[in-house]
Amino acid sequence: MDYFVDETGVGDRLDSWLTKLSPEWSRSQVAKLIKAGTVKVDGAVVTVHYALRLGQKVTVPEWRQTARDFVARPRLDLRDKVVVLAETKDYVVVEKPAGMIVHYPICKPGQEPERNPALVDWLVEHYPGASKIGDDPSRPGIVHRLDKQVSGVIVMALTEDSFADLKRQFKKRLVEKRYQALVHGAIIKDSDVINFPLVRSTDGSKMAAKPFGDETSKIAISEFTVLQRFINYTFLEVLLKTGRTHQIRAHLAAYGHPVVGDSIYGTATTRRQDAKLALGRVFLASCVLGFTDLNGEPQRFERDIPKNLKTLLSKVK
Numbered sequence: 001m002d003y004f005v006d007e008t009g010v011g012d013r014l015d016s017w018l019t020k021l022s023p024e025w026s027r028s029q030v031a032k033l034i035k036a037g038t039v040k041v042d043g044a045v046v047t048v049h050y051a052l053r054l055g056q057k058v059t060v061p062e063w064r065q066t067a068r069d070f071v072a073r074p075r076l077d078l079r080d081k082v083v084v085l086a087e088t089k090d091y092v093v094v095e096k097p098a099g100m101i102v103h104y105p106i107c108k109p110g111q112e113p114e115r116n117p118a119l120v121d122w123l124v125e126h127y128p129g130a131s132k133i134g135d136d137p138s139r140p141g142i143v144h145r146l147d148k149q150v151s152g153v154i155v156m157a158l159t160e161d162s163f164a165d166l167k168r169q170f171k172k173r174l175v176e177k178r179y180q181a182l183v184h185g186a187i188i189k190d191s192d193v194i195n196f197p198l199v200r201s202t203d204g205s206k207m208a209a210k211p212f213g214d215e216t217s218k219i220a221i222s223e224f225t226v227l228q229r230f231i232n233y234t235f236l237e238v239l240l241k242t243g244r245t246h247q248i249r250a251h252l253a254a255y256g257h258p259v260v261g262d263s264i265y266g267t268a269t270t271r272r273q274d275a276k277l278a279l280g281r282v283f284l285a286s287c288v289l290g291f292t293d294l295n296g297e298p299q300r301f302e303r304d305i306p307k308n309l310k311t312l313l314s315k316v317k
Contacts, residue, residue: 002059005052014041015048018060032135033061079122085301090162090294091155092127093301094119098151098281103139123156130156134163143167144175144243149261152179152286153303162294169291170243176290177240179248180227180305182283182313183257184270187234191225194251198244206264207246209254220244222251231317232273233260237287248284259284260312277316283309 009017018030018039030039030048037045040059041052052058081097096102096119103120120139124131130141134157141156143166157163169175196209197217210217221241228235234257238248246265252258253265260283261274290300304310 001061002057005054005056005058007054009052010054012052013048014039014046014050014052014058017052018058029132029135029137076116079117079125082119082122085153085303086299088158088293090159091157091166092123093153093155093289093299094122095303096146096151096154096286098149098306101148102145102154103142119154119156127158130158133157133160144170146286147246147249147282147284149282150284150286151281151306153289153301154286155289155291155301165294166291173241173243174292176288176300177243177286178288179238179240180285180287181236181238181248181252182260182309182316183234183236183252184232184260184266184273185234185257186229186231187226187236187257189226191223192255194222194224194255196220196251196254198247198250200245207244207250209250218242218244220247220251222248224252228313233316235313249282277312279308279312281308283312285309 005017012020015027015030015034018034019027033039034046034048038061040046041050042056043059076099078097078100081100083095084092085095086093100116101118103118120142123141127141131137133141134143136142141158141163143155143157143163146152146154155166157166166175197212197214198207198220199210199214199217200206201208219242223239223241224236225239226234227237236252238252240247244250249259249262249265253262258266258270260270260277261279262282262284263271263274266274285305286303287305288300288302290298293299305313
């Protein structure tokens with residue numbers, strides 16, 4: 001997105017000018033973008049101290065959608081369905097309901113923006129100080145995410161130190177992430193490791209499993225254990241070793257057993273079966289999240305699958 005410097009901005013430092021341009025961005029967040037080289041002046045990478053001149057073109061990354069970009073009244077407000085599991089001065093752990101996005105995506109041209117409040121709206125509403133935490137003002141405090149139609153445990157940072165430390169733990173794969181999923185078909189093995197490399201599809205809508213050695217893909221590791229078997233379905237616990245987008249859903253689909261309710265990764269046959277079940281969401285929930293707090297103490301949070309998923313489990317065969 002391009003902006004042009006007028007008389008009011010002549011002589012301003014680049015970081016302060018951008019902060020005035022978009023108050024939702026803190027000075028430190030803007031500085032990180034400039035230092036990363038994603039902000040350019042007349043096509044050139046400059047420093048945060050750069051003094052602007054009249055008429056210069058400043059190119060910034062495309063702003064993510066924010067709450068003020070709603071084009072209609074919210075169709076579904078789930079903020080009152082967020083359940084707080086733990087709260088400290090450094091972080092808050094909650095259970096996110098299915099149907100709620102964690103933060104707003106970048107909208108492609110012609111794409112319908114998300115009209116419903118996001119989890120990040122709930123965070124800022126209940127913890128106003130979190131609005132400046134992190135390196136992206138569109139998702140303050142967010143260190144990981146759950147898909148819109150996935151429910152379960154998620155942690156959000158309330159301080160910069162906690163944000164940095166939690167991001168470090170996720171990056172180094174030190175966080176315990178366990179999910180429960182109902183999949184189509186009968187899985188014979190009691191447990192297995194799925195390690196197909198994943199790459200985003202050309203249209204960006206989904207992830208695709210690739211052969212080993214494919215240079216465009218990224219390593220992805222999921223371990224599953226069978227919890228219960230049915231004639232036509234299998235109930236699993238899945239331990240995530242990596243954290244790729246849609247990893248569990250893409251891995252289980254590539255393994256030949258799509259997650260129930262998954263219209264993106266399911267087959268024509270499983271989508272017909274899903275229509276009969278009428279679940280209205282993906283049968284996937286984050287049930288365990290474990291990390292270390294800033295005092296070096298291990299923290300582990302567990303949550304059972306929601307009532308509607310339990311009800312479906314009691315009905316399937």
